[in-house]
Each structure stands twice: as C-alpha cells, then as structure tokens.
Amino acid sequence: xxxxxxxxxDVLRTLGMTTVFGNPGSTEEPxxxxxxxxxxxxxxxxxxxxxxxxxxxxxxxxxxxxxxxHTAPGTGNGxxxxxxxxxxxxxxxxxxxxxxxxxLLLEPRLANRRPTELxxxxxxxxxxxxxxxxxxxxVLRAYATAVQPPAGPVFLSLPMDDWAQTAxxxxxxxxxxxxxxxxxxxxxEFVRVLAGSRNPVLVYGPGVDRAASWSPAxxxxxxxxxxxxxxxxxxxxxFPEDHPHFxxxxxxxxxxxxxxxxxxxxxxxxxxxxxxxxxxxxxxHLPDGARLLHVTDDPDEAARAPVGDSLLSDPxxxxxALVERVPPSGRPAPARRDALPPPEVGTPLSADALFAALxxxxxTDGVLVQESPSNLSALRRQLRITQxxxxxxxxxxxLGYGLPAAVGIALAERDTGRGRPVVAVIGDGSFxxxxxxxxxxxxxxxxxVVVVPANQQYAILKAFAELKHTPGVPGLDLPGLDxxxxxxxxxxxxxxxxxxxxxxxALAVGLHTDRPTVLAVPISTDVPSIL
Numbered sequence: 237x238x239x240x241x242x243x244x245x246d247v248l249r250t251l252g253m254t255t256v257f258g259n260p261g262s263t264e265e266p267x268x269x270x271x272x273x274x275x276x277x278x279x280x281x282x283x284x285x286x287x288x289x290x291x292x293x294x295x296x297x298x299x300x301x302x303x304x305x306h307t308a309p310g311t312g313n314g315x316x317x318x319x320x321x322x323x324x325x326x327x328x329x330x331x332x333x334x335x336x337x338x339x340l341l342l343e344p345r346l347a348n349r350r351p352t353e354l355x356x357x358x359x360x361x362x363x364x365x366x367x368x369x370x371x372x373x374x375v376l377r378a379y380a381t382a383v384q385p386p387a388g389p390v391f392l393s394l395p396m397d398d399w400a401q402t403a404x405x406x407x408x409x410x411x412x413x414x415x416x417x418x419x420x421x422x423x424x425e426f427v428r429v430l431a432g433s434r435n436p437v438l439v440y441g442p443g444v445d446r447a448a449s450w451s452p453a454x455x456x457x458x459x460x461x462x463x464x465x466x467x468x469x470x471x472x473x474x475f476p477e478d479h480p481h482f483x484x485x486x487x488x489x490x491x492x493x494x495x496x497x498x499x500x501x502x503x504x505x506x507x508x509x510x511x512x513x514x515x516x517x518x519x520x521h522l523p524d525g526a527r528l529l530h531v532t533d534d535p536d537e538a539a540r541a542p543v544g545d546s547l548l549s550d551p552x553x554x555x556x557a558l559v560e561r562v563p564p565s566g567r568p569a570p571a572r573r574d575a576l577p578p579p580e581v582g583t584p585l586s587a588d589a590l591f592a593a594l595x596x597x598x599x600t601d602g603v604l605v606q607e608s609p610s611n612l613s614a615l616r617r618q619l620r621i622t623q624x625x626x627x628x629x630x631x632x633x634x635l636g637y638g639l640p641a642a643v644g645i646a647l648a649e650r651d652t653g654r655g656r657p658v659v660a661v662i663g664d665g666s667f668x669x670x671x672x673x674x675x676x677x678x679x680x681x682x683x684x685v686v687v688v689p690a691n692q693q694y695a696i697l698k699a700f701a702e703l704k705h706t707p708g709v710p711g712l713d714l715p716g717l718d719x720x721x722x723x724x725x726x727x728x729x730x731x732x733x734x735x736x737x738x739x740x741x742a743l744a745v746g747l748h749t750d751r752p753t754v755l756a757v758p759i760s761t762d763v764p765s766i767l
Contacts, residue, residue: 243372243403245272250409251379253302253329255651257290257644259283261306263333263346266399268304278647279679281672283313285640288670291317291326292605292644295628297652300327300382301644307333308348311355311391316634321389322358323631324471325446325534327382328389329375330355334364336397351393362391368398373407380412385533385550387414387446415447416533418549418557426504426529426547427561430460433502438464439486441508442472442631443533449552450475450624453506455559457481461567467508468493473627474507477620480572485616487767488512491519498523503544506531507551510541514633515703515766531555576617581736584758587611590689591618591661593736597743599657603645605629607638608663610695610764615661636669638662639686643677643752646684657683657747664690664756665714671722677752678727685746686728687739688719689759699766723754733757
C-alpha cells in the first residue's frame with residue numbers, strides 16, 4: 237500500500253516540483269527520508285536563505301517553488317523573506333514540519349502552537365490537514381492557490397508522523413487558469429479617456445514583467461506617443477530602459493512623485509500599486525487636473541489606491557487590448573532623455589563610477605539582482621536594463637533577500653538551460669544578512685558574480701536620518717568586516733577591485749568559472765540624498 241509520503245511525492249512530480257529548498261530539521265526527516273533520486277534538495281544553511289533562494293528560482297523559472305522549513309522556529313527564521321515573497325507576488329509552497337499528532341496536546345518541544353497563524357498575514361492560505369491522508373490533496377490546493385492572481389506564498393504545517401500512514405486513492409490532477417481579461421465596458425471607458433487625453437503618461441510596474449508583456453507595453457507607449465516611467469521602488473524592470481520614451485524611475489514619496497508627473501492630464505498605471513511610498517513627504521497624490529487609470533490583477537491594490545479608477549485584469553492582456561483599441565495619437569514622440577555625462581573616476585570609486593564601469597562590461601543577456609539601497613539611484617542611472625526578466629530585487633524593503641535570491645536565479649538559469657549570466661550587486665550591509673547563501677552557491681558550482689560596494693556603513697539609514705532630522709542614531713557604521721576573507725571561507729573566488737579595468741577583467745573571469753565570485757569594491761563614503 238502507498239504511504240502518504242509516496243502519494244505526496246507523486247503529486248509533486250505531477251506538478252513538476254522536483255526541486256526542494258530547505259534546511260533539514262528533525263520534524264522534516266520523515267518526509268525527507270530515502271529522498272527520491274529524481275528530486276533535487278537544495279541545501280541552505282538558514283531558513284531565510286532557503287526562502288529567498290526558492291523565491292528567486294520561482295521568479296526565474298516562472299513556476300512555483302517548494303521550500304521546506306523546520307516547524308515554528310524555522311518558519312520564524314524564514315519570515316523576513318516570506319514577507320518579501322508576499323510583496324514580490326512569488327508563488328511558493330512553503331511546508332513546515334510539525335510535532336507528532338499524539339503529543340500535540342502536551343505542546344512538546346518543537347511543537348508549532350498555532351501553525352496556521354504564525355505565517356499570517358503574509359501567505360494566501362495556511363493549513364494543517366485534519367488527517368494524514370489529506371496531505372496530497374492539500375498540496376494540490378496549495379499549488380492552485382499560489383499560482384492564481386495575485387500569485388503568492390502558501391503554507392502547510394505537516395505532522396511528522398503523517399508520512400508513514402496509508403494513503404487514500406490519489407487525488408485527480410486538475411489545472412487552474414492564471415490569467416484573466418479586462419471587463420469590456422470598463423476597458424471601453426479607459427480607451428475613451430486615453431484617446432481623448434491631451435498629454436498622457438504611462439507608469440509601468442512589475443506586473444508587466446511578470447506577465448511577459450514588454451512588447452505590448454512598448455507598443456502602447458508608441459501608439460500614444462507617451463513617456464514611460466517605472467513605478468517607484470519596483471522589484472522588476474518594466475520597459476526597455478534604452479527606449480527613447482523611457483524617463484526613469486519615479487521617486488517613492490508622495491509630493492515628489494506628483495511633481496514628476498506635472499503637466500500630464502492622464503496617468504495610466506499598469507501592473508503596480510498606486511503607489512509604493514516611503515518616506516513620508518506630503519503633497520497631492522497627483523498633479524492638479526490629472527486623472528489616473530489603474531490596471532492591476534490584485535483586488536487589494538485596487539481597493540487601497542488613494543486616487544484613480546481601477547480595472548482588474550492581467551496586465552499583459554489589458555495592454556494587448558488597449559493597443560488593439562486605442563487610436564494612434566498623431567502626436568510627435570517625446571524627446572529622448574539627455575545622455576548622462578561620464579562620472580569622474582577617483583579613488584575610492586564613487587557609486588556612479590562603479591556602476592558606469594559595470595555597465596561598460598555588462599554581458600548582453602545578463603541578469604541583475606540588487607540589494608544596495610543607498611546606491612540604488614546611482615545603479616539605475618548608470619546601468620540600463622534592456623531585456624525582460626533581467627532585474628530582480630525585494631519589494632518589501634527588507635534586507636537579506638538579494639544574495640540568496642541571486643543563487644536561486646543562477647540555479648534556475650542552469651536548470652532551464654538558458655544559462656544567462658547572473659550578477660548580484662549587494663551592499664556591504666546587506667551582504668551579511670544572508671551571507672551563508674555563498675556556501676550553497678559554491679556547493680552547486682554556480683558562476684554567480686557578487687559585486688559588493690563597500691562603504692562600511694548603513695548609508696541608506698544615514699540618508700534617512702538626514703531627511704528626518706534624527707541625528708545621533710547608533711549602529712550605522714560597519715567597521716572591521718573582511719568581505720574577502722568571509723567569502724573565501726564559504727568557498728568563493730574573491731578579489732578586491734579598485735579600478736574600472738579591474739572590474740571588467742574580474743567580471744569576465746567570474747562569469748566563466750565553476751564557483752561564485754565575490755568582488756569587494758571600496759567606494760566613497762559620501763551619503764547620497766534619499767530622494
């Protein structure tokens with residue numbers, strides 16, 4: 237007779253989920269015993285690292301990923317990156333062990349007291365099956381919940397003595413739709429407004445990239461002769477940034493964002509919330525006289541928007557429908573942005589000089605993962621993303637995601653056979669949140685290159701302190717951290733880079749080796765403005 241464990245692995249095979257990310261614990265060993273030869277266990281040294289690796293893998297493959305955590309403590313360890321997965325709208329099936337059912341009344345060591353409450357509100361569904369035999373069907377329901385829009389993580393708490401129980405007959409395979417089209421009447425109204433607009437502007441968000449819809453996004457911009465902004469603090473690149481219509485990334489504060497949109501009578505936002513703000517800088521949400529139209533696949537985003545009229549739809553399907561129905565504007569195309577002057581190269585390098593050098597040596601089909609908040613503006617100024625699915629970061633604002641996510645993305649590039657080169661830009665503060673991800677990358681022989689701009693401080697927090705007039709905050713300096721020694725200890729190739737030429741040479745070598753490479757780059761300690 238098949239066991240619940242046998243039946244669950246069969247369901248995971250049916251779903252194509254044969255890669256499991258995790259850090260094994262005692263409550264997970266009954267599930268992991270005699271691990272099947274056709275499955276791949278990706279061993280992380282910490283649960284937060286496992287969650288972010290799974291997130292990066294899911295985003296890069298375009299399919300849900302499975303991460304296995306260790307009851308309540310392991311779920312707690314993973315929560316920071318589970319918050320990020322929720323905001324990233326990443327479909328994850330998160331399973332966690334639970335103590336033996338016969339002892340749960342006693343609340344023994346490692347029991348999860350309230351397993352379905354612990355990960356809330358950052359999962360779409362949380363469940364502990366009433367019977368062992370319900371686990372395979374619960375996995376199917378978890379999958380269906382995770383992939384439907386808005387996609388996101390789900391959580392299953394699974395008692396350790398369930399796996400050896402005799403299984404019921406296997407649940408019938410089934411599929412669910414993952415895209416929905418716009419309401420025709422509402423779409424007609426949006427077409428009417430856009431066709432009659434004097435000076436429209438487009439604001440695209442990460443939903444455009446998730447929907448693989450750069451082509452209709454470009455077509456609509458050209459049809460309307462409209463400039464295009466990236467939504468503020470977006471976790472994906474949304475439009476070819478070398479296109480003449482592209483204007484950059486909107487500031488993520490209320491007043492400055494509205495000022496950037498001044499002069500436009502219609503603002504069409506597609507695939508983004510309205511808007512992701514931080515810090516608080518008061519002002520109107522829109523310029524006077526402007527009307528906002530909002531396309532999102534997330535009812536919660538539509539409900540909480542402070543201004544505008546919303547249309548629920550898959551962003552790609554809505555963009556395609558608008559391109560088909562909006563008449564050409566007849567206006568001249570907006571003027572191309574002025575080219576940036578080359579930054580001065582000094583010692584140490586400025587952030588702009590570092591990222592200009594990175595742009596000069598950027599691989600044609602490269603994937604960028606970034607988590608360097610204080611240097612983000614300089615990075616986005618100097619290195620322009622020109623291909624879809626080529627830029628990833630955390631939507632939550634929480635650190636510790638970027639480095640393990642880059643490992644998951646690099647593994648996905650190998651597993652899918654695409655083999656795109658992966659470069660992570662991780663600040664020296666962020667680097668230490670999930671540094672143990674380097675060990676997994678080394679064990680898997682992944683040629684990911686990690687560029688660490690080292691300014692020995694939490695410069696982003698110093699910038700906030702200046703904006704909010706809060707002097708004397710402790711703990712904002714990071715002296716005495718030897719990035720090269722730490723990375724070498726995890727099995728990485730390492731180098732200290734001080735010039736643009738050094739960076740180019742080290743990048744070329746690192747992307748064609750059989751292990752991760754960490755490049756520590758001392759940069760200026762100047763604190764950039766937060767806006």
